[in-house]
Amino acid sequence: MHLILVVTAAVSLISPAWAAAPINATAVCQEIAQKLSNASAVFYPGAYGLVYAADIFHHSASSSTQESVCSVEPGTAQDVARILQLVGSTRTPFAVKGGGHSWNPGFSSTPGIQIAMTRFNTVAYSKTSQYQRQAPNGVVTFGAGMVWNDIYAALDPLNITVVGGRVVGVGAAGFLLGGGYSFFSNQYGMAVDNILAFDIVQPNGTESVVTASSDPNLFWALKGGLNNFGIVTAFTMRAIPYTRVWGALVAHVNATEAYKDAFEVFNATSTDPKAAMLFGLNGIGGQSIQYAVMFYDGPEQPAGIYDAFLNIPSALVNSNGTFTMSGLLAAVNVGGLLSGGTGDQPRGQSGIVLIETYTPEIIDTVINEISINSGLLANSSSAGFGFSIEPFSPGYLTRTDPLRTSDSAFPPTWTRPYSASLCNLGFEWAGAANDAANLAALQGSVDRIQAAETKQSGMTLPTYSNLALADTPVEQLFGALNLARLTAIAKRVDPGKVMQLAGGFKV
Ligand SMILES: Cc1cc2nc3c(=O)[nH]c(=O)nc-3n(C[C@H](O)[C@H](O)[C@H](O)COP(=O)(O)OP(=O)(O)OC[C@H]3O[C@@H](n4cnc5c(N)ncnc54)[C@H](O)[C@@H]3O)c2cc1C
Structure with missing residues (x-):
């Protein structure tokens, strides 16, 4: 109970949209189900709701898991765009979940519509790329629904890794959108320092690949600025060669x-x-x-x-x-x-x-x-x-x-x-x-x-x-200057405040 009070206290002055009751969420779930391609699906609670249960499940099971009206597993960026358009136009609270390791209730869980990114689950390594200067050993692109141990397992046979998480089950998406402290940070910096591109569906439904040259401000904001700018479907990071x-x-x-x-x-x-x-x-x-x-x-x-x-x-x-890296995470868990x-x-x-x-x-x-x-x-x-x-x-x-x-x-x-x-x-x-x-x-x-x-x-x-605890002032995370810059970027890419319908630290 008090966990919920903590979150409410953190945001009570601004009455956040994401904490509101999902009045028409069932109808919105049904409309989403009708509009999605076959690559995606909607799930409901109930006797056979095993996929739904997995979709809403969180690491801290009984405090940050919340019952949602439905869960949606998008399988394509176009379907993510359709979902954002529908939750935005109906002002339906929603949450985006990667690995579900946020401790704070409401950050990736919701009483509204749970978007689970689990179908974005591929990993690809490319030795050559347009990022040759920053990534002389190649690049790795992986889906936003993946957890680090699975990414490592896919890369291990190639003697390649990325600057990622240290614990089994932690999701790549939340980790990367917040910063990311890694076993490799002493050598290569934080995980965000190693990101070359974000495949993102912006709140207005635009799909884009955001890089340092395509949109420097948004690229900067996505490196630590959390879920305020859209839904990321894939990350591209520089590849780190390693043996064992x-x-x-x-x-x-x-x-x-x-x-x-x-x-x-x-x-x-x-x-x-x-x-x-x-x-x-x-x-x-x-x-x-x-x-x-x-x-x-x-x-x-x-x-x-x-x-x-x-x-x-x-x-x-x-x-x-x-x-191997995946073996290490299992061994030191x-x-x-x-x-x-x-x-x-x-x-x-x-x-x-x-x-x-x-x-x-x-x-x-x-x-x-x-x-x-x-x-x-x-x-x-x-x-x-x-x-x-x-x-x-x-x-x-x-x-x-x-x-x-x-x-x-x-x-x-x-x-x-x-x-x-x-x-x-x-x-x-x-x-x-x-x-x-x-x-x-x-x-x-x-x-x-x-x-x-x-x-x-x-x-x-x-x-x-x-x-951080949910009631941490946002300025304490980013500093006044960065917060002002983040707020201006959010205003540009999300004038309709769609991402304000999702919980988390809002800019
Ligand atoms: C056991 C454990 C170990 C940890 N170890 C480390 C560590 O070594 N280093 C470190 O830096 N941190 C660590 N953390 C913290 C971790 O980085 C955060 O919990 C992070 O949010 C986890 O990411 P996730 O995808 O699992 O989280 P989720 O709970 O799924 O999401 C977290 C936030 O990201 C947003 N989000 C998720 N996916 C997307 C997406 N596709 N697009 C837009 N927004 C999205 C969510 O809406 C939510 O606000 C650890 C946490 C735990 C519980």
């Missing part, structure tokens, strides 16, 4: 100090941009659980930097190996560790704080959050809460790589302080009755970590939209 990657996962109980020490070793000794890691500090079932995911863009374990993690005794899990085993579908919410520099003081602040929340949530059916420490190399977004494509809506600038690392919070629990306590605890942790970060760096860094 090395990866490892370790997990322990009550080894917080050892993890802190191991991280200090990594921080002090890792200078190779091919290395990337993250580690988690968690409270699960009254226990303090730690894990670390280690990555190297090469087939061998890099010398030294990860030894301290791998040598912590009494591991619950300690595995490492050489993988920490999702199972966090789901708490309550027997209920977890309700959940993420939060995020950008950290300029991970000092021991900031790590101590995060460690302290485990005991604070263990106390606060002892009686609130907490399935688990975690803090993922995700360091990136200093200055990794400073555009030293001449191949990076161009400027983007997120982050607001690439120079200090925005070349930041992440502290990603994830809280999961059972039962709507416990929403308020868990959300308040999450907010408290975000505020305390943010306060420590602001005190240390002397500034407030932006917030990353893809993991």
Whole structure:
């Protein structure tokens, strides 16, 4: 219940169209069904509604999944245009879903019409392209309904990959439209830095391929500006050659100090941009659980930097190996560790704080959050809460790589302080009755970590939209200048405010 209140509070001043009751949505579903080609289909809830159920399903099943009047699976861009025309002319709330990994209710779910992009599911690699300068190793074009592990699996036999997601099941579309932090970011920047073209159906139904030269402003806006400019049907990214990657996962109980020490070793000794890691500090079932995911863009374990993690005794899990990218995601999937085993579908919410520099003081602040929340949530059916420490190399977004494509809506600038690392919070629990306590605890942790970060760096860094709480002010995501530019572009491409009928952070 409180999850819905959070979203409502975020937007109550502007009475968003996407939160309104879908008065005539059934009739609109029927009209859509009549107008679509055979490549597309409409599904309804009910005894045989398995496709419908899959279409509305979300990662955080019982908090960000919403019952829709119908789901629509478009199979062609022309059908996407027809759907946009119909929802726009009838002012019917709708949602566009890629991988369904948004934590926020209403961002890719809706009580109106759920558009599921699942039929846009092809991957193609081309060695030569019009983007030869930025993409000397070729380009990859893939459908907007795909999840990263499937994209990697298609590319693995070619020894090619792209700058994409780190966790099984995360969708490419939402990830890319928000920015995208990857295992490859220390080498190649954020995922948006590697996009060459968006195939998009604009809100007026126009189908276009948006590139840096075809429409520089819209191209810039799509790189981080979220779902405000139309429905993307395909992305083209520069191809990254690779052979195999090395990866490892370790997990322990009550080894917080050892993890802190191991991280200090990594921080002090890792200078190779091919290395990337993250580690988690968690409270699960009254226990303090730690894990670390280690990555190297090469087939061998890099010398030294990860030894301290791998040598912590009494591991619950300690595995490492050489993988394809899809194999790596399967091997280091920490999702199972966090789901708490309550027997209920977890309700959940993420939060995020950008950290300029991970000092021991900031790590101590995060460690302290485990005991604070263990106390606060002892009686609130907490399935688990975690803090993922995700360091990136200093200055990794400073555009030293001449191949990076161009400027983007997120982050607001690439120079200090925005070349930041992440502290990603994830809280999961059972039962709507416990929403308020868990959300308040999450907010408290975000505020305390943010306060420590602001005190240390002397500034407030932006917030990353893809993991931000729904009531985050939009200016905090983009900065005032970028927000003004995004708003002007949205006005140009969407004068009828069709995309305002879909939830999310609106510009
Ligand atoms: C387990 C987990 C791991 C994660 N790991 C990372 C990580 O390593 N790095 C990182 O940067 N982020 C990460 N995230 C955050 C992730 O980037 C966002 O949740 C992202 O929105 C997921 O994309 P999706 O397609 O699955 O989301 P969805 O929920 O399907 O969509 C998210 C938003 O994108 C819009 N959208 C989707 N498809 C389209 C389309 N075709 N056209 C226009 N708009 C569209 C939706 O309307 C919605 O507003 C993670 C999240 C989770 C839950």
